[in-house]
Amino acid sequence: MSEQHQQPRVAVHKFSSCDGCQLAFLNLGEDLLALTERLDIVFFAEAGMMNESAEVDIAFVEGSISTAKDAQRIRNIREHSRYLITIGACATAGGLQALRNLAKSDDWVQAIYTNPEHIDTLDKVSPVREHVHVDFELWGCPINKNQLIALVNSLSLGVLPFEETDKLCMQCKRQQHACVMVTKGSPCMGPLTRSGCGALCPAFGRDCYGCYGPAENTNASALGQRFDGVGLLSTQISNRYLSIYSNEQAFACTGQGWNEES
Amino acid sequence: MSDQRNISIHVPVLARVEGEGALDLHIKDGLIEDLKLTIFEPPRLFEKFLEKRETDQVIDMVARICGICPVAYQMTAVHAFEHLFETEVSPWIRDMRRAFYCGEWLQSHSLHIHLLAAPDFLGFNSVTEMATRHAAEVRRGLRLQTLGNDLIALFGARSVHPVGARTGGFYHAPDVDSVNKILARLQDAREDASALLSWTASLPLPDDHQDFISVSLHHEHEYPMNAGRIVSSAGLDIDACEYNDHFREFQIAHSTALYSLLHEQVYLVGPLARMNLNHECLPQEILAQLNDLKIRFPSDNMFHSIIARAAEICLVIDEAIRLLENYTLPQQPSVAWKPRAGIATAATEAPRGLLWHRYSLDEQGLVRDAQIVPPTSQNQARIEQDIKQSLQAFGLNHDEDALRLHAETVIRNYDPCISCATHFLRLNVQRD
Numbered sequence: 001m002s003e004q005h006q007q008p009r010v011a012v013h014k015f016s017s018c019d020g021c022q023l024a025f026l027n028l029g030e031d032l033l034a035l036t037e038r039l040d041i042v043f044f045a046e047a048g049m050m051n052e053s054a055e056v057d058i059a060f061v062e063g064s065i066s067t068a069k070d071a072q073r074i075r076n077i078r079e080h081s082r083y084l085i086t087i088g089a090c091a092t093a094g095g096l097q098a099l100r101n102l103a104k105s106d107d108w109v110q111a112i113y114t115n116p117e118h119i120d121t122l123d124k125v126s127p128v129r130e131h132v133h134v135d136f137e138l139w140g141c142p143i144n145k146n147q148l149i150a151l152v153n154s155l156s157l158g159v160l161p162f163e164e165t166d167k168l169c170m171q172c173k174r175q176q177h178a179c180v181m182v183t184k185g186s187p188c189m190g191p192l193t194r195s196g197c198g199a200l201c202p203a204f205g206r207d208c209y210g211c212y213g214p215a216e217n218t219n220a221s222a223l224g225q226r227f228d229g230v231g232l233l234s235t236q237i238s239n240r241y242l243s244i245y246s247n248e249q250a251f252a253c254t255g256q257g258w259n260e261e262s
Numbered sequence: 263m264s265d266q267r268n269i270s271i272h273v274p275v276l277a278r279v280e281g282e283g284a285l286d287l288h289i290k291d292g293l294i295e296d297l298k299l300t301i302f303e304p305p306r307l308f309e310k311f312l313e314k315r316e317t318d319q320v321i322d323m324v325a326r327i328c329g330i331c332p333v334a335y336q337m338t339a340v341h342a343f344e345h346l347f348e349t350e351v352s353p354w355i356r357d358m359r360r361a362f363y364c365g366e367w368l369q370s371h372s373l374h375i376h377l378l379a380a381p382d383f384l385g386f387n388s389v390t391e392m393a394t395r396h397a398a399e400v401r402r403g404l405r406l407q408t409l410g411n412d413l414i415a416l417f418g419a420r421s422v423h424p425v426g427a428r429t430g431g432f433y434h435a436p437d438v439d440s441v442n443k444i445l446a447r448l449q450d451a452r453e454d455a456s457a458l459l460s461w462t463a464s465l466p467l468p469d470d471h472q473d474f475i476s477v478s479l480h481h482e483h484e485y486p487m488n489a490g491r492i493v494s495s496a497g498l499d500i501d502a503c504e505y506n507d508h509f510r511e512f513q514i515a516h517s518t519a520l521y522s523l524l525h526e527q528v529y530l531v532g533p534l535a536r537m538n539l540n541h542e543c544l545p546q547e548i549l550a551q552l553n554d555l556k557i558r559f560p561s562d563n564m565f566h567s568i569i570a571r572a573a574e575i576c577l578v579i580d581e582a583i584r585l586l587e588n589y590t591l592p593q594q595p596s597v598a599w600k601p602r603a604g605i606a607t608a609a610t611e612a613p614r615g616l617l618w619h620r621y622s623l624d625e626q627g628l629v630r631d632a633q634i635v636p637p638t639s640q641n642q643a644r645i646e647q648d649i650k651q652s653l654q655a656f657g658l659n660h661d662e663d664a665l666r667l668h669a670e671t672v673i674r675n676y677d678p679c680i681s682c683a684t685h686f687l688r689l690n691v692q693r694d
Contacts, residue, residue: 019679020329020422026377027369027421029408030401036390048381048388096326099311142329142422200419204426204434209322211423235628239315243323 008057008156011043013077015063015070016097016125020142021088022046022062028145039152057082058155064090064097066125078132083155087148089141091128093213094247096141098125102246102256127247136160139194141211141244147196164196165216168208171195177202185230187240192218192250210243214250224254234262285649285669289658299646299673309632317343317429317601317627324619325423327634328679330373333366333414334612335634336427337488338619342608343429346623349599354592355431356488361585362417362427363487363610364578369410369421370613371533371571371578374677375462376403379568382671383465399461402454406575409444409451413582416444431596441589448583455576456551462572463555467565468671470652474644475527476535476560479611485543485577486536486611493539494524495560502609505618511635520639528643531615532676533570534561548576564648567675601627612637614677638678645676 012022026047028035041047042054059081065071078084086092094101101124128134138147154161168190172179180186180202189210190202201208214220220241227237241255288296308327312320317339324339325332337359344351376399377389386392393400411421416436418424426432477498479490493499500508511520523529538560541549552559557569603625609618615637622630652672653665660668 018326018329020326020332023329023422026373027407027411029404029411032404033390033393033400041390047377047390048386049390050387096311096323097307100307103310141326142420144420197420201425201433204419206425206428206433209319209425235314236316239319243319244326 007038007040009054010039010041010058010060011052011054011056011077011081012041012045012047012060013043013062013073014045015061015074015091015128016066017063017088017090017095019046019062021090021138021140024087024143024145024148031145035152038156053080055080058152059084060087061085061091061128062087064094064125064127065122065131066097067121071122071131074128074131083135084128084132085151086128086134086137088138088143089211089213089244092137092139093245094125094127096244098127098247099242100125102242125247136163139164139213140196141213144197164194166195167191167215167218168193168195168197168199168202168212172199172202172208175199175203178205180205180207181226181230187227187230187232187236189223189240191223192220209240210245210251213245214248218250220250220254221257224258234258238262285673287649287653287665287669292658294650294653294658297646297650299642299649309634312621312629312632315629317623317629320621320629320632321427321429322423322425324634327636329422330370330679331366331612331614331617332423333363333418333427334610334617335619336424337363338608338610338612338617339621340427340429341488341610342606342619342621343623343627344599345608346604346606346621347429347599347602347627349430349597351431351597352592352594355596357585358417358432358435358595359427359488361582362414362424364582364585365410365413365416365421367410367487367574367578367613368582369407369414370677371575372403372407372410374613375458375568375571375575376400376407378677379674380462380465382667382674383467383568399458402458406451406454406458409447412447413444416440428596430599431594433595435592435595438589438591441586445583445586445589448579448586452576452579452583455572455579459548459551459569459572459576460555462569463557465568467563467568468652468656469563470565470655471562472564472648472651473562474564474647475524475529476538477524477529477531477640478536478539478616479609480539481543485540485574485581488610490609490611492609492616494529495535495538496525496527498524502618503605503607505607505609505620505635509618509635509640511639520635521643522635522640523643528647529640530564530644531637531640532567533574533613533615534564534567535615536611537561537566537570537573544573544577545580548573548580551576564652564672565675567677571677601625614638614641614679616640636679638676641676641678645673645678648672648676 041049042051059077089095151161181188186207188207190208193208193210194212194215196212224237238255238258241251245251284300286298321336321339324335327335381392414421418426476495479486480493481490509524511522541559606621618635620633649669649672656668
């Protein structure tokens with residue numbers, strides 16, 4: 001029994017999301033059984049562990065906050081967790097559904113709220129960090145199992161992992177892929193995007209669409225000009241910025257600028 | 263005094279379903295007075311986000327409706343667009359799309375059988391508990407799931423939100439060596455799949471017969487996946503573009519998902535419905551095994567869904583082997599296409615049932631508006647109907663824990679994907 005207590009106690013919580021980042025656990029295959037020998041998973045609704053209010057060492061949070069109940073629930077989770085880790089674009093940055101924050105039409109927003117007793121929805125979709133302190137954020141739509149395992153390994157040693165903030169371009173160059181922007185004129189988001197995915201899109205000969213979010217020190221407006229140079233319409237440029245990370249300042253300003261031009 | 267009890271059962275968070283749902287059940291004087299399957303996943307309004315987007319971006323975005331069946335969303339969108347654009351894809355593209363989709367069925371079905379459904383029938387709360395007593399079966403299931411994920415990644419670089427699909431085909435053709443490695447693993451896995459099918463047939467499944475209408479695609483040459491007409495066990499036979507003439511979606515206050523009816527009747531989509539309508543398209547070997555196991559389709563026992571899933575796992579492994587066996591690199595992994603204005607519709611078979619998309623596109627190929635009907639909203643009314651019938655058959659005199667577990671088992675049997683089930687709530691405002 002004492003060994004049981006030495007294992008880190010873990011919870012996996014879900015808010016508004018597609019469930020894809022939880023799959024970084026459930027898609028581990030046989031490694032999932034190895035992981036459950038190292039971790040004591042006490043709450044993970046999709047996997048059937050249901051002790052939601054237990055004190056835990058690590059709380060993984062998927063999904064963005066979009067209802068008053070969500071906002072209360074994330075505060076409770078924070079109170080019961082030593083480390084709170086967001087997994088994926090929704091929890092970390094709001095995700096695709098944060099596009100709702102840009103909706104101009106009051107008519108349709110109000111139409112959704114006509115039954116507030118049934119559909120409890122906040123005005124804005126927000127990332128977890130706008131509600132509670134977050135110890136570490138795993139970026140990506142979706143995150144991958146390498147990020148997850150590196151994080152679990154670091155926390156087992158009592159330290160937070162190294163945060164990947166470099167640009168995808170660097171990873172892509174190290175893997176020696178032909179630059180899709182130079183060779184094909186494809187509107188690649190690599191110069192702005194955080195690395196970590198493994199440069200999957202350039203490896204497939206297509207442009208990166210930014211699913212790992214903004215890297216550090218980005219120059220989003222210059223890349224927007226470059227997209228204009230390769231012949232994209234204003235709407236197309238705006239669409240590239242206002243997608244999974246429309247709620248992140250680094251992408252939002254440029255995206256909104258081109259949106260107004262369209 | 264009546265000895266009949268008044269019971270209220272509230273299950274605030276459903277375990278082992280994808281997404282967020284809850285169930286409220288009220289029994290009064292020995293009868294079910296009220297039963298509500300509540301979907302409280304906040305509306306994610308996907309259909310609105312797709313407006314003004316290009317088709318290739320739509321393919322990347324709709325994947326995000328569901329982390330467990332992104333390929334289904336991508337394939338349905340791409341078929342809709344190409345149908346409108348009259349894009350003729352090569353046989354290579356058609357075959358590889360089916361192989362790609364096989365990966366998703368394999369992954370999703372393996373996950374559902376082992377992680378979500380089977381623990382119910384064997385009396386465990388989770389797969390990790392089940393693994394303590396059924397280690398070999400759980401490991402076999404996780405291996406099949408991993409193989410499905412790797413087959414998706416062969417064409418999509420990753421299994422969740424893959425990046426390989428585009429209008430006109432794929433961005434990338436896998437090399438022969440990578441294909442051969444997966445092929446060898448598929449050939450090895452075929453025996454595991456047969457063993458899994460026998461195992462599901464040996465589970466202590468409830469014997470609960472119900473009357474329901476099955477709906478799925480049907481294709482004259484193959485078990486339906488990417489293509490076919492929409493048929494039902496009540497004689498429906500329509501093209502995907504006629505969907506809105508026969509099916510009606512509507513909103514119920516207690517759920518953020520829409521409900522759907524066919525000719526005002528509740529219906530079933532998913533593996534059991536598919537198997538009921540298409541079992542004659544299965545390869546002889548699978549039919550023979552089902553025969554040996556004394557499992558007959560069509561079946562009216564809803565709990566045969568898990569067996570249908572296992573049979574489909576055998577099928578997709580056979581199919582993927584057939585499609586990849588003589589693999590050669592294509593000249594181009596995609597064909598050229600030209601946008602045009604109009605209505606684009608398509609239906610495909612997601613692992614958990616019929617998925618229907620409709621887009622209105624402008625002359626540049628940008629989306630004007632979109633309508634997406636996922637399988638879970640189509641099954642929602644059927645699930646509620648089933649819980650009522652199943653609990654009556656099970657016996658309302660059972661204690662509350664037993665009733666709760668039975669109701670949950672019924673729900674999980676549908677593999678409801680509640681994240682997908684929520685989409686934009688269309689509202690009719692009536693003013694006096």
